[in-house]
Amino acid sequence: MIDYSKSRVLIVDDSQAMCSSLRITLSNFGITRSESSNSAGEAIFRIRHREFDMIVCDYNLGDSTDGQQLLEYVRREHLIQPSVVFLMVTAERSYEKVVLCAEMAPDDYLLKPFTAETMRVRLEKVFDKKAVFSTIYAHLAESRLAEAVEECDRLLQAQSRYSVDLFRMKGELLLDLGREEEAQQLYESLLSSRAIPWARLGLAKAMRNSGNLDLAAEQLQVVIEEMPEYLAAYDVLAKVHEENGHPELAQESLANALRMSPGNLVRQSALGQVAFRNGDLETATRAFSSVVDKGRYSFSRSHNDFVNLSRVQMENGEFAKALQSLNDARSAFGTAPVVELATSTMETLIHHAANNAAASTAALDKAIAARAEAGIDLAGQTAIDLAKGCFVNGRVDEGRQLVRDMVSNYYDDTMVKRSVRQMLDAVGRGDESKALIEDSVADVIKLNNDGVLLARQGNLAGAIDLLLEAARRMPQNVQLGLNAAQALIVESDRTGWNEEHMREAQRLLGRHAAAHGDLPKFKKIKGYLKDVGLKFGVKVT
Amino acid sequence: MNPARENEIGLKDVLAANLHETKNLMGQLMLRLDAMGTSEPPVREARFLCQQISDRMVQMLLLFELQDEQLKSQPEAHNPADFLLELRENARAWAGAQLVIESRDEGAPDYWYFDRALTEMALMNALHNAFRHARQRIELVTGMRGDCLYFSVRDDGAGFPDSVLHVAGGHSLPISRDGTGLGLYFARMIAAVHTNQGRSGSLELRNNESGSGAEFTLLLPK
Numbered sequence: 041m042i043d044y045s046k047s048r049v050l051i052v053d054d055s056q057a058m059c060s061s062l063r064i065t066l067s068n069f070g071i072t073r074s075e076s077s078n079s080a081g082e083a084i085f086r087i088r089h090r091e092f093d094m095i096v097c098d099y100n101l102g103d104s105t106d107g108q109q110l111l112e113y114v115r116r117e118h119l120i121q122p123s124v125v126f127l128m129v130t131a132e133r134s135y136e137k138v139v140l141c142a143e144m145a146p147d148d149y150l151l152k153p154f155t156a157e158t159m160r161v162r163l164e165k166v167f168d169k170k171a172v173f174s175t176i177y178a179h180l181a182e183s184r185l186a187e188a189v190e191e192c193d194r195l196l197q198a199q200s201r202y203s204v205d206l207f208r209m210k211g212e213l214l215l216d217l218g219r220e221e222e223a224q225q226l227y228e229s230l231l232s233s234r235a236i237p238w239a240r241l242g243l244a245k246a247m248r249n250s251g252n253l254d255l256a257a258e259q260l261q262v263v264i265e266e267m268p269e270y271l272a273a274y275d276v277l278a279k280v281h282e283e284n285g286h287p288e289l290a291q292e293s294l295a296n297a298l299r300m301s302p303g304n305l306v307r308q309s310a311l312g313q314v315a316f317r318n319g320d321l322e323t324a325t326r327a328f329s330s331v332v333d334k335g336r337y338s339f340s341r342s343h344n345d346f347v348n349l350s351r352v353q354m355e356n357g358e359f360a361k362a363l364q365s366l367n368d369a370r371s372a373f374g375t376a377p378v379v380e381l382a383t384s385t386m387e388t389l390i391h392h393a394a395n396n397a398a399a400s401t402a403a404l405d406k407a408i409a410a411r412a413e414a415g416i417d418l419a420g421q422t423a424i425d426l427a428k429g430c431f432v433n434g435r436v437d438e439g440r441q442l443v444r445d446m447v448s449n450y451y452d453d454t455m456v457k458r459s460v461r462q463m464l465d466a467v468g469r470g471d472e473s474k475a476l477i478e479d480s481v482a483d484v485i486k487l488n489n490d491g492v493l494l495a496r497q498g499n500l501a502g503a504i505d506l507l508l509e510a511a512r513r514m515p516q517n518v519q520l521g522l523n524a525a526q527a528l529i530v531e532s533d534r535t536g537w538n539e540e541h542m543r544e545a546q547r548l549l550g551r552h553a554a555a556h557g558d559l560p561k562f563k564k565i566k567g568y569l570k571d572v573g574l575k576f577g578v579k580v581t
Numbered sequence: 582m583n584p585a586r587e588n589e590i591g592l593k594d595v596l597a598a599n600l601h602e603t604k605n606l607m608g609q610l611m612l613r614l615d616a617m618g619t620s621e622p623p624v625r626e627a628r629f630l631c632q633q634i635s636d637r638m639v640q641m642l643l644l645f646e647l648q649d650e651q652l653k654s655q656p657e658a659h660n661p662a663d664f665l666l667e668l669r670e671n672a673r674a675w676a677g678a679q680l681v682i683e684s685r686d687e688g689a690p691d692y693w694y695f696d697r698a699l700t701e702m703a704l705m706n707a708l709h710n711a712f713r714h715a716r717q718r719i720e721l722v723t724g725m726r727g728d729c730l731y732f733s734v735r736d737d738g739a740g741f742p743d744s745v746l747h748v749a750g751g752h753s754l755p756i757s758r759d760g761t762g763l764g765l766y767f768a769r770m771i772a773a774v775h776t777n778q779g780r781s782g783s784l785e786l787r788n789n790e791s792g793s794g795a796e797f798t799l800l801l802p803k
Contacts, residue, residue: 164661
């Protein structure tokens with residue numbers, strides 16, 4: 041029998057009575073450290089403030105949300121470690137289908153009514169599985185994805201009884217690592233004996249990532265035909281269509297998924313954004329209104345929901361409504377710099393559209409001040425809006441700089457480029473877009489080269505200044521991040537351990553580990569970091 | 582949507598909401614009874630009764646699904662031995678010292694694709710039968726026969742009556758008042774909806790060669 045005496049459990053159920061039944065049952069297994077929440081919002085609050093070993097969650101949590109959305113939220117936002125057990129409890133047999141079609145599955149689920157014996161046996165199995173996976177989780181916590189894959193292989197070779205889970209985990213890791221060919225092989229071999237929906241979705245993702253958009257779309261159509269309830273497939277299909285130059289099909293795919301499950305606010309917001317890019321303001325308005333409306337009691341709501349709605353209202357010429365949406369955002373989310381930045385940026389554009397030049401300039405000043413205060417991590421659409429605000433207020437150089445940063449930051453993102461082009465068209469600078477986008481890519485290359493050259497000339501401090509500042513402005517750009525990290529490590533190697541700089545180097549590597557940990561250059565710099573750590577007797581993870 | 586229609590609540594919704602609440606209450610009752618422990622026979626009996634009511638309720642729900650032609654299996658990868666162990670632990674809790682209940686793995690693979698809830702229901706019915714007829718012992722067994730995984734429930738009672746054995750292959754089954762036939766009817770349905778690449782599961786009923794004891798076997802295709 042497993043010793044649960046140190047385990048801390050969170051029970052989430054909208055029924056107080058069920059919470060207490062579960063609490064009694066768990067305490068009979070020796071789990072005495074338990075807390076309960078009656079709503080998803082309260083559960084999120086507790087999860088943010090305390091570490092739990094297990095979450096037992098009811099699928100049905102009242103009107104605004106369900107346990108599956110809670111699970112996906114806490115896993116996606118990394119609010120819980122992968123080692124934390126998530127057990128779903130539900131009275132709906134149809135939940136089996138939800139699990140089968142979900143991008144993220146709980147560790148197990150129990151159909152009500154169930155006995156204490158059943159729960160005890162299930163818990164033992166789940167904790168056993170977590171123990172088998174513990175090395176993989178430890179690698180994941182340190183972003184060592186390639187090592188995690190090796191551990192999957194080792195367990196598979198040892199004929200682990202969890203081979204299906206291991207294959208699924210390995211496939212996802214290979215996709216994260218950019219090893220599409222291996223991922224494709226793995227999924228194809230799984231599919232040869234059974235039509236497993238997640239394997240077909242994985243296959244489509246591998247095809248998408250290696251640029252075979254037509255093949256990916258074909259696979260996704262098969263998934264949807266085999267299992268129309270598999271909503272995650274519609275999301276990926278929408279992305280594939282948009283990358284493939286069929287934005288209207290992308291919109292249709294999301295709309296189809298939403299017809300089946302209108303409650304998913306993340307998807308609703310994605311529909312709004314595609315529709316907005318497609319110039320379908322009616323659909324965009326409906327989608328964003330619904331997000332704001334239904335999201336009122338949702339844990340996943342954000343100020344961006346209001347800003348998105350405001351943007352469409354502005355495009356519709358409803359300036360008063362658009363400003364009201366921003367006020368709603370401020371009263372719901374306070375005046376944190378990120379909120380201030382996003383709302384003031386939008387305000388600039390609304391006042392400009394309403395021919396209120398003075399107010400537009402004032403709002404732009406506020407936005408730029410908030411940006412300075414908030415740091416520079418700009419969310420995609422806000423950056424484009426801010427650039428637009430600069431252009432319409434005659435601050436052309438700042439606008440151009442924002443566009444350059446944006447493009448260099450997301451140089452492989454077709455949707456960003458499309459939005460940038462549309463914005464430049466709107467401010468009458470369509471003729472600049474080709475040059476701006478191409479120049480930006482050239483700029484990054486030059487920046488990189490300048491930094492490397494400075495370092496080679498012995499001006500290490502100059503190189504670090506240049507590269508660090510560039511890496512901060514373009515946090516997604518892997519070449520800049522790696523070069524900056526390297527310059528920082530060289531400095532410590534030559535002039536002695538600089539704690540602050542070395543922590544910065546580790547942070548930079550950490551940021552790119554998931555997507556680029558397999559690059560030879562990444563591995564080399566990581567090894568260099570360890571060597572320098574050894575040299576000065578500092579433990580580096 | 583038409584606002585008048587929106588406010589109209591159909592009979593189906595009322596039924597669904599009611600059933601949902603019933604399952605929740607039943608779930609609580611079950612856990613509360615379980616928390617009282619197994620040592621007292623009256624508590625044990627109450628737990629078993631509660632399980633039987635729950636099984637009947639699930640059967641009724643399946644009947645609705647059958648009527649709407651919505652009964653489909655949702656196969657997922659599960660470990661057959663673990664699944665059987667869970668059933669054994671439950672059966673032991675209900676039986677107390679009256680019966681010996683064992684489970685045995687005769688070479689089942691680490692995982693198999695099957696619908697856990699439906700399969701559990703089929704075996705639960707078999708188990709209820711075994712409880713009624715076993716003298717001392719019930720055996721739960723899993724293993725492979727050809728390309729199929731099997732789950733068997735064997736008891737040491739008087740065996741199935743001829744009337745049950747003879748219609749085993751056919752569609753019409755005598756459904757007696759105590760529900761014996763009904764359980765088999767469901768088990769056959771559940772076997773039939775387990776399909777993969779054109780093959781489906783089946784149900785097999787037979788009596789032990791030594792002359793005593795019934796053996797219920799559910800076969801599930803790869």
